[in-house]
Amino acid sequence: MDVLRVEGLKAFYIVESAGEQRAVKAVNDVSLSVRENEVLGIAGESGCGKSTLLKSLLGNIRPPLRHMGGKVTYLQGEREVDILSLGKEERQKLMWQHISYVPQGSLSVLNPVRRIGDTFRSFVGAHLEIKKEPGRFESLVKRHLEDLGLPVDTLKAYPHQLSGGMRQRVTIALATILKPRLILADEPSTALDVVVQRGVIQLLRDIQTEQRNTIVMVTHDMAIHANISDRVAIMYAGRIIEEAPVEQIFMKPLHPYTQYLIGSLPRIGDKSHRISAPGAPPSLVSLPPGCAFHPRCPQAKPICRQEIPALSLAAKEHRVACFLAAKEDADVDSTEAAGSR
Numbered sequence: 452m453d454v455l456r457v458e459g460l461k462a463f464y465i466v467e468s469a470g471e472q473r474a475v476k477a478v479n480d481v482s483l484s485v486r487e488n489e490v491l492g493i494a495g496e497s498g499c500g501k502s503t504l505l506k507s508l509l510g511n512i513r514p515p516l517r518h519m520g521g522k523v524t525y526l527q528g529e530r531e532v533d534i535l536s537l538g539k540e541e542r543q544k545l546m547w548q549h550i551s552y553v554p555q556g557s558l559s560v561l562n563p564v565r566r567i568g569d570t571f572r573s574f575v576g577a578h579l580e581i582k583k584e585p586g587r588f589e590s591l592v593k594r595h596l597e598d599l600g601l602p603v604d605t606l607k608a609y610p611h612q613l614s615g616g617m618r619q620r621v622t623i624a625l626a627t628i629l630k631p632r633l634i635l636a637d638e639p640s641t642a643l644d645v646v647v648q649r650g651v652i653q654l655l656r657d658i659q660t661e662q663r664n665t666i667v668m669v670t671h672d673m674a675i676h677a678n679i680s681d682r683v684a685i686m687y688a689g690r691i692i693e694e695a696p697v698e699q700i701f702m703k704p705l706h707p708y709t710q711y712l713i714g715s716l717p718r719i720g721d722k723s724h725r726i727s728a729p730g731a732p733p734s735l736v737s738l739p740p741g742c743a744f745h746p747r748c749p750q751a752k753p754i755c756r757q758e759i760p761a762l763s764l765a766a767k768e769h770r771v772a773c774f775l776a777a778k779e780d781a782d783v784d785s786t787e788a789a790g791s792r
């Protein structure tokens with residue numbers, strides 16, 4: 452069952468430059484669906500539009516970002532809700548108990564001059580009737596922290612008294628205390644060292660298993676996707692260019708850009724030179740015609756410079772936006788089919 456569906460979403464930053472209005476096409480015709488109880492990873496180089504996509508999924512589109520078209524539909528109970536058509540108040544009602552958000556840094560969430568316990572109390576109090584039921588807040592927060600393996604003493608601390616990793620764990624605890632159906636996480640372990648990073652990602656995975664919620668996780672780090680994501684969508688220049696179950700993305704990437712992304716990852720014991728994609732990503736203000744990857748693609752054909760490849764099914768649950776990859780895979784499939792007859 453799909454709990455979130457995105458159809459033809461476009462969100463552009465409209466900026467003034469030298470007296471002219473320009474559109475930065477950060478999210479450019481994105482369609483995807485997220486199934487109940489899965490972790491969908493969104494990957495791609497920085498500046499590809501993945502964080503803007505997450506912002507748009509939250510309905511958090513404020514100038515200079517502008518919604519240019521498309522829909523973001525959540526399943527709330529049996530009801531379908533288009534978050535981009537809701538007013539601020541209605542959107543707030545959907546937040547935290549239904550959709551929750553884990554930001555990049557804990558400092559935008561935790562007030563530096565308040566104890567962690569006070570932050571939890573005002574957050575929970577804004578959503579549940581804790582004043583009418585003495586002791587409810589204390590037992591709820593204690594149980595939640597214990598479930599997450601966090602010391603209850605953390606509630607007495609100020610944010611600056613905690614390590615970066617512990618602050619991020621607290622932020623995740625706050626975002627999940629109301630057991631949301633969906634968690635949108637934006638680079639939740641960036642700026643942490645590798646060991647702490649692993650702990651934070653494992654914490655999110657444990658919560659997802661325990662609470663049976665769905666996670667949309669944005670990170671440029673493919674190693675994190677290998678650890679937590681069930682499916683991965685790769686973004687390039689504002690579009691999704693490949694989407695597949697995580698094993699397939701790593702074992703058989705079809706898009707040349709994804710092949711570079713996977714091929715450039717270091718491997719234990721392999722000292723060979725890793726090759727990353729030549730050149731640099733295009734400007735989102737003036738995208739090249741046709742496939743936006745064509746100036747960097749060694750396999751580009753004349754059609755690639757003229758037409759934008761559609762994201763189409765190349766194998767089971769595997770979609771790719773590449774003239775060559777889609778065709779090659781179709782050929783392989785038909786050969787296999789012929790061979791098995």
Ligand code: SF4
Nearest residue numbers: 742745748755773774
């Ligand atoms: Fe390369 Fe063409 Fe495929 Fe784009 S559509 S990735 S340019 S082969």
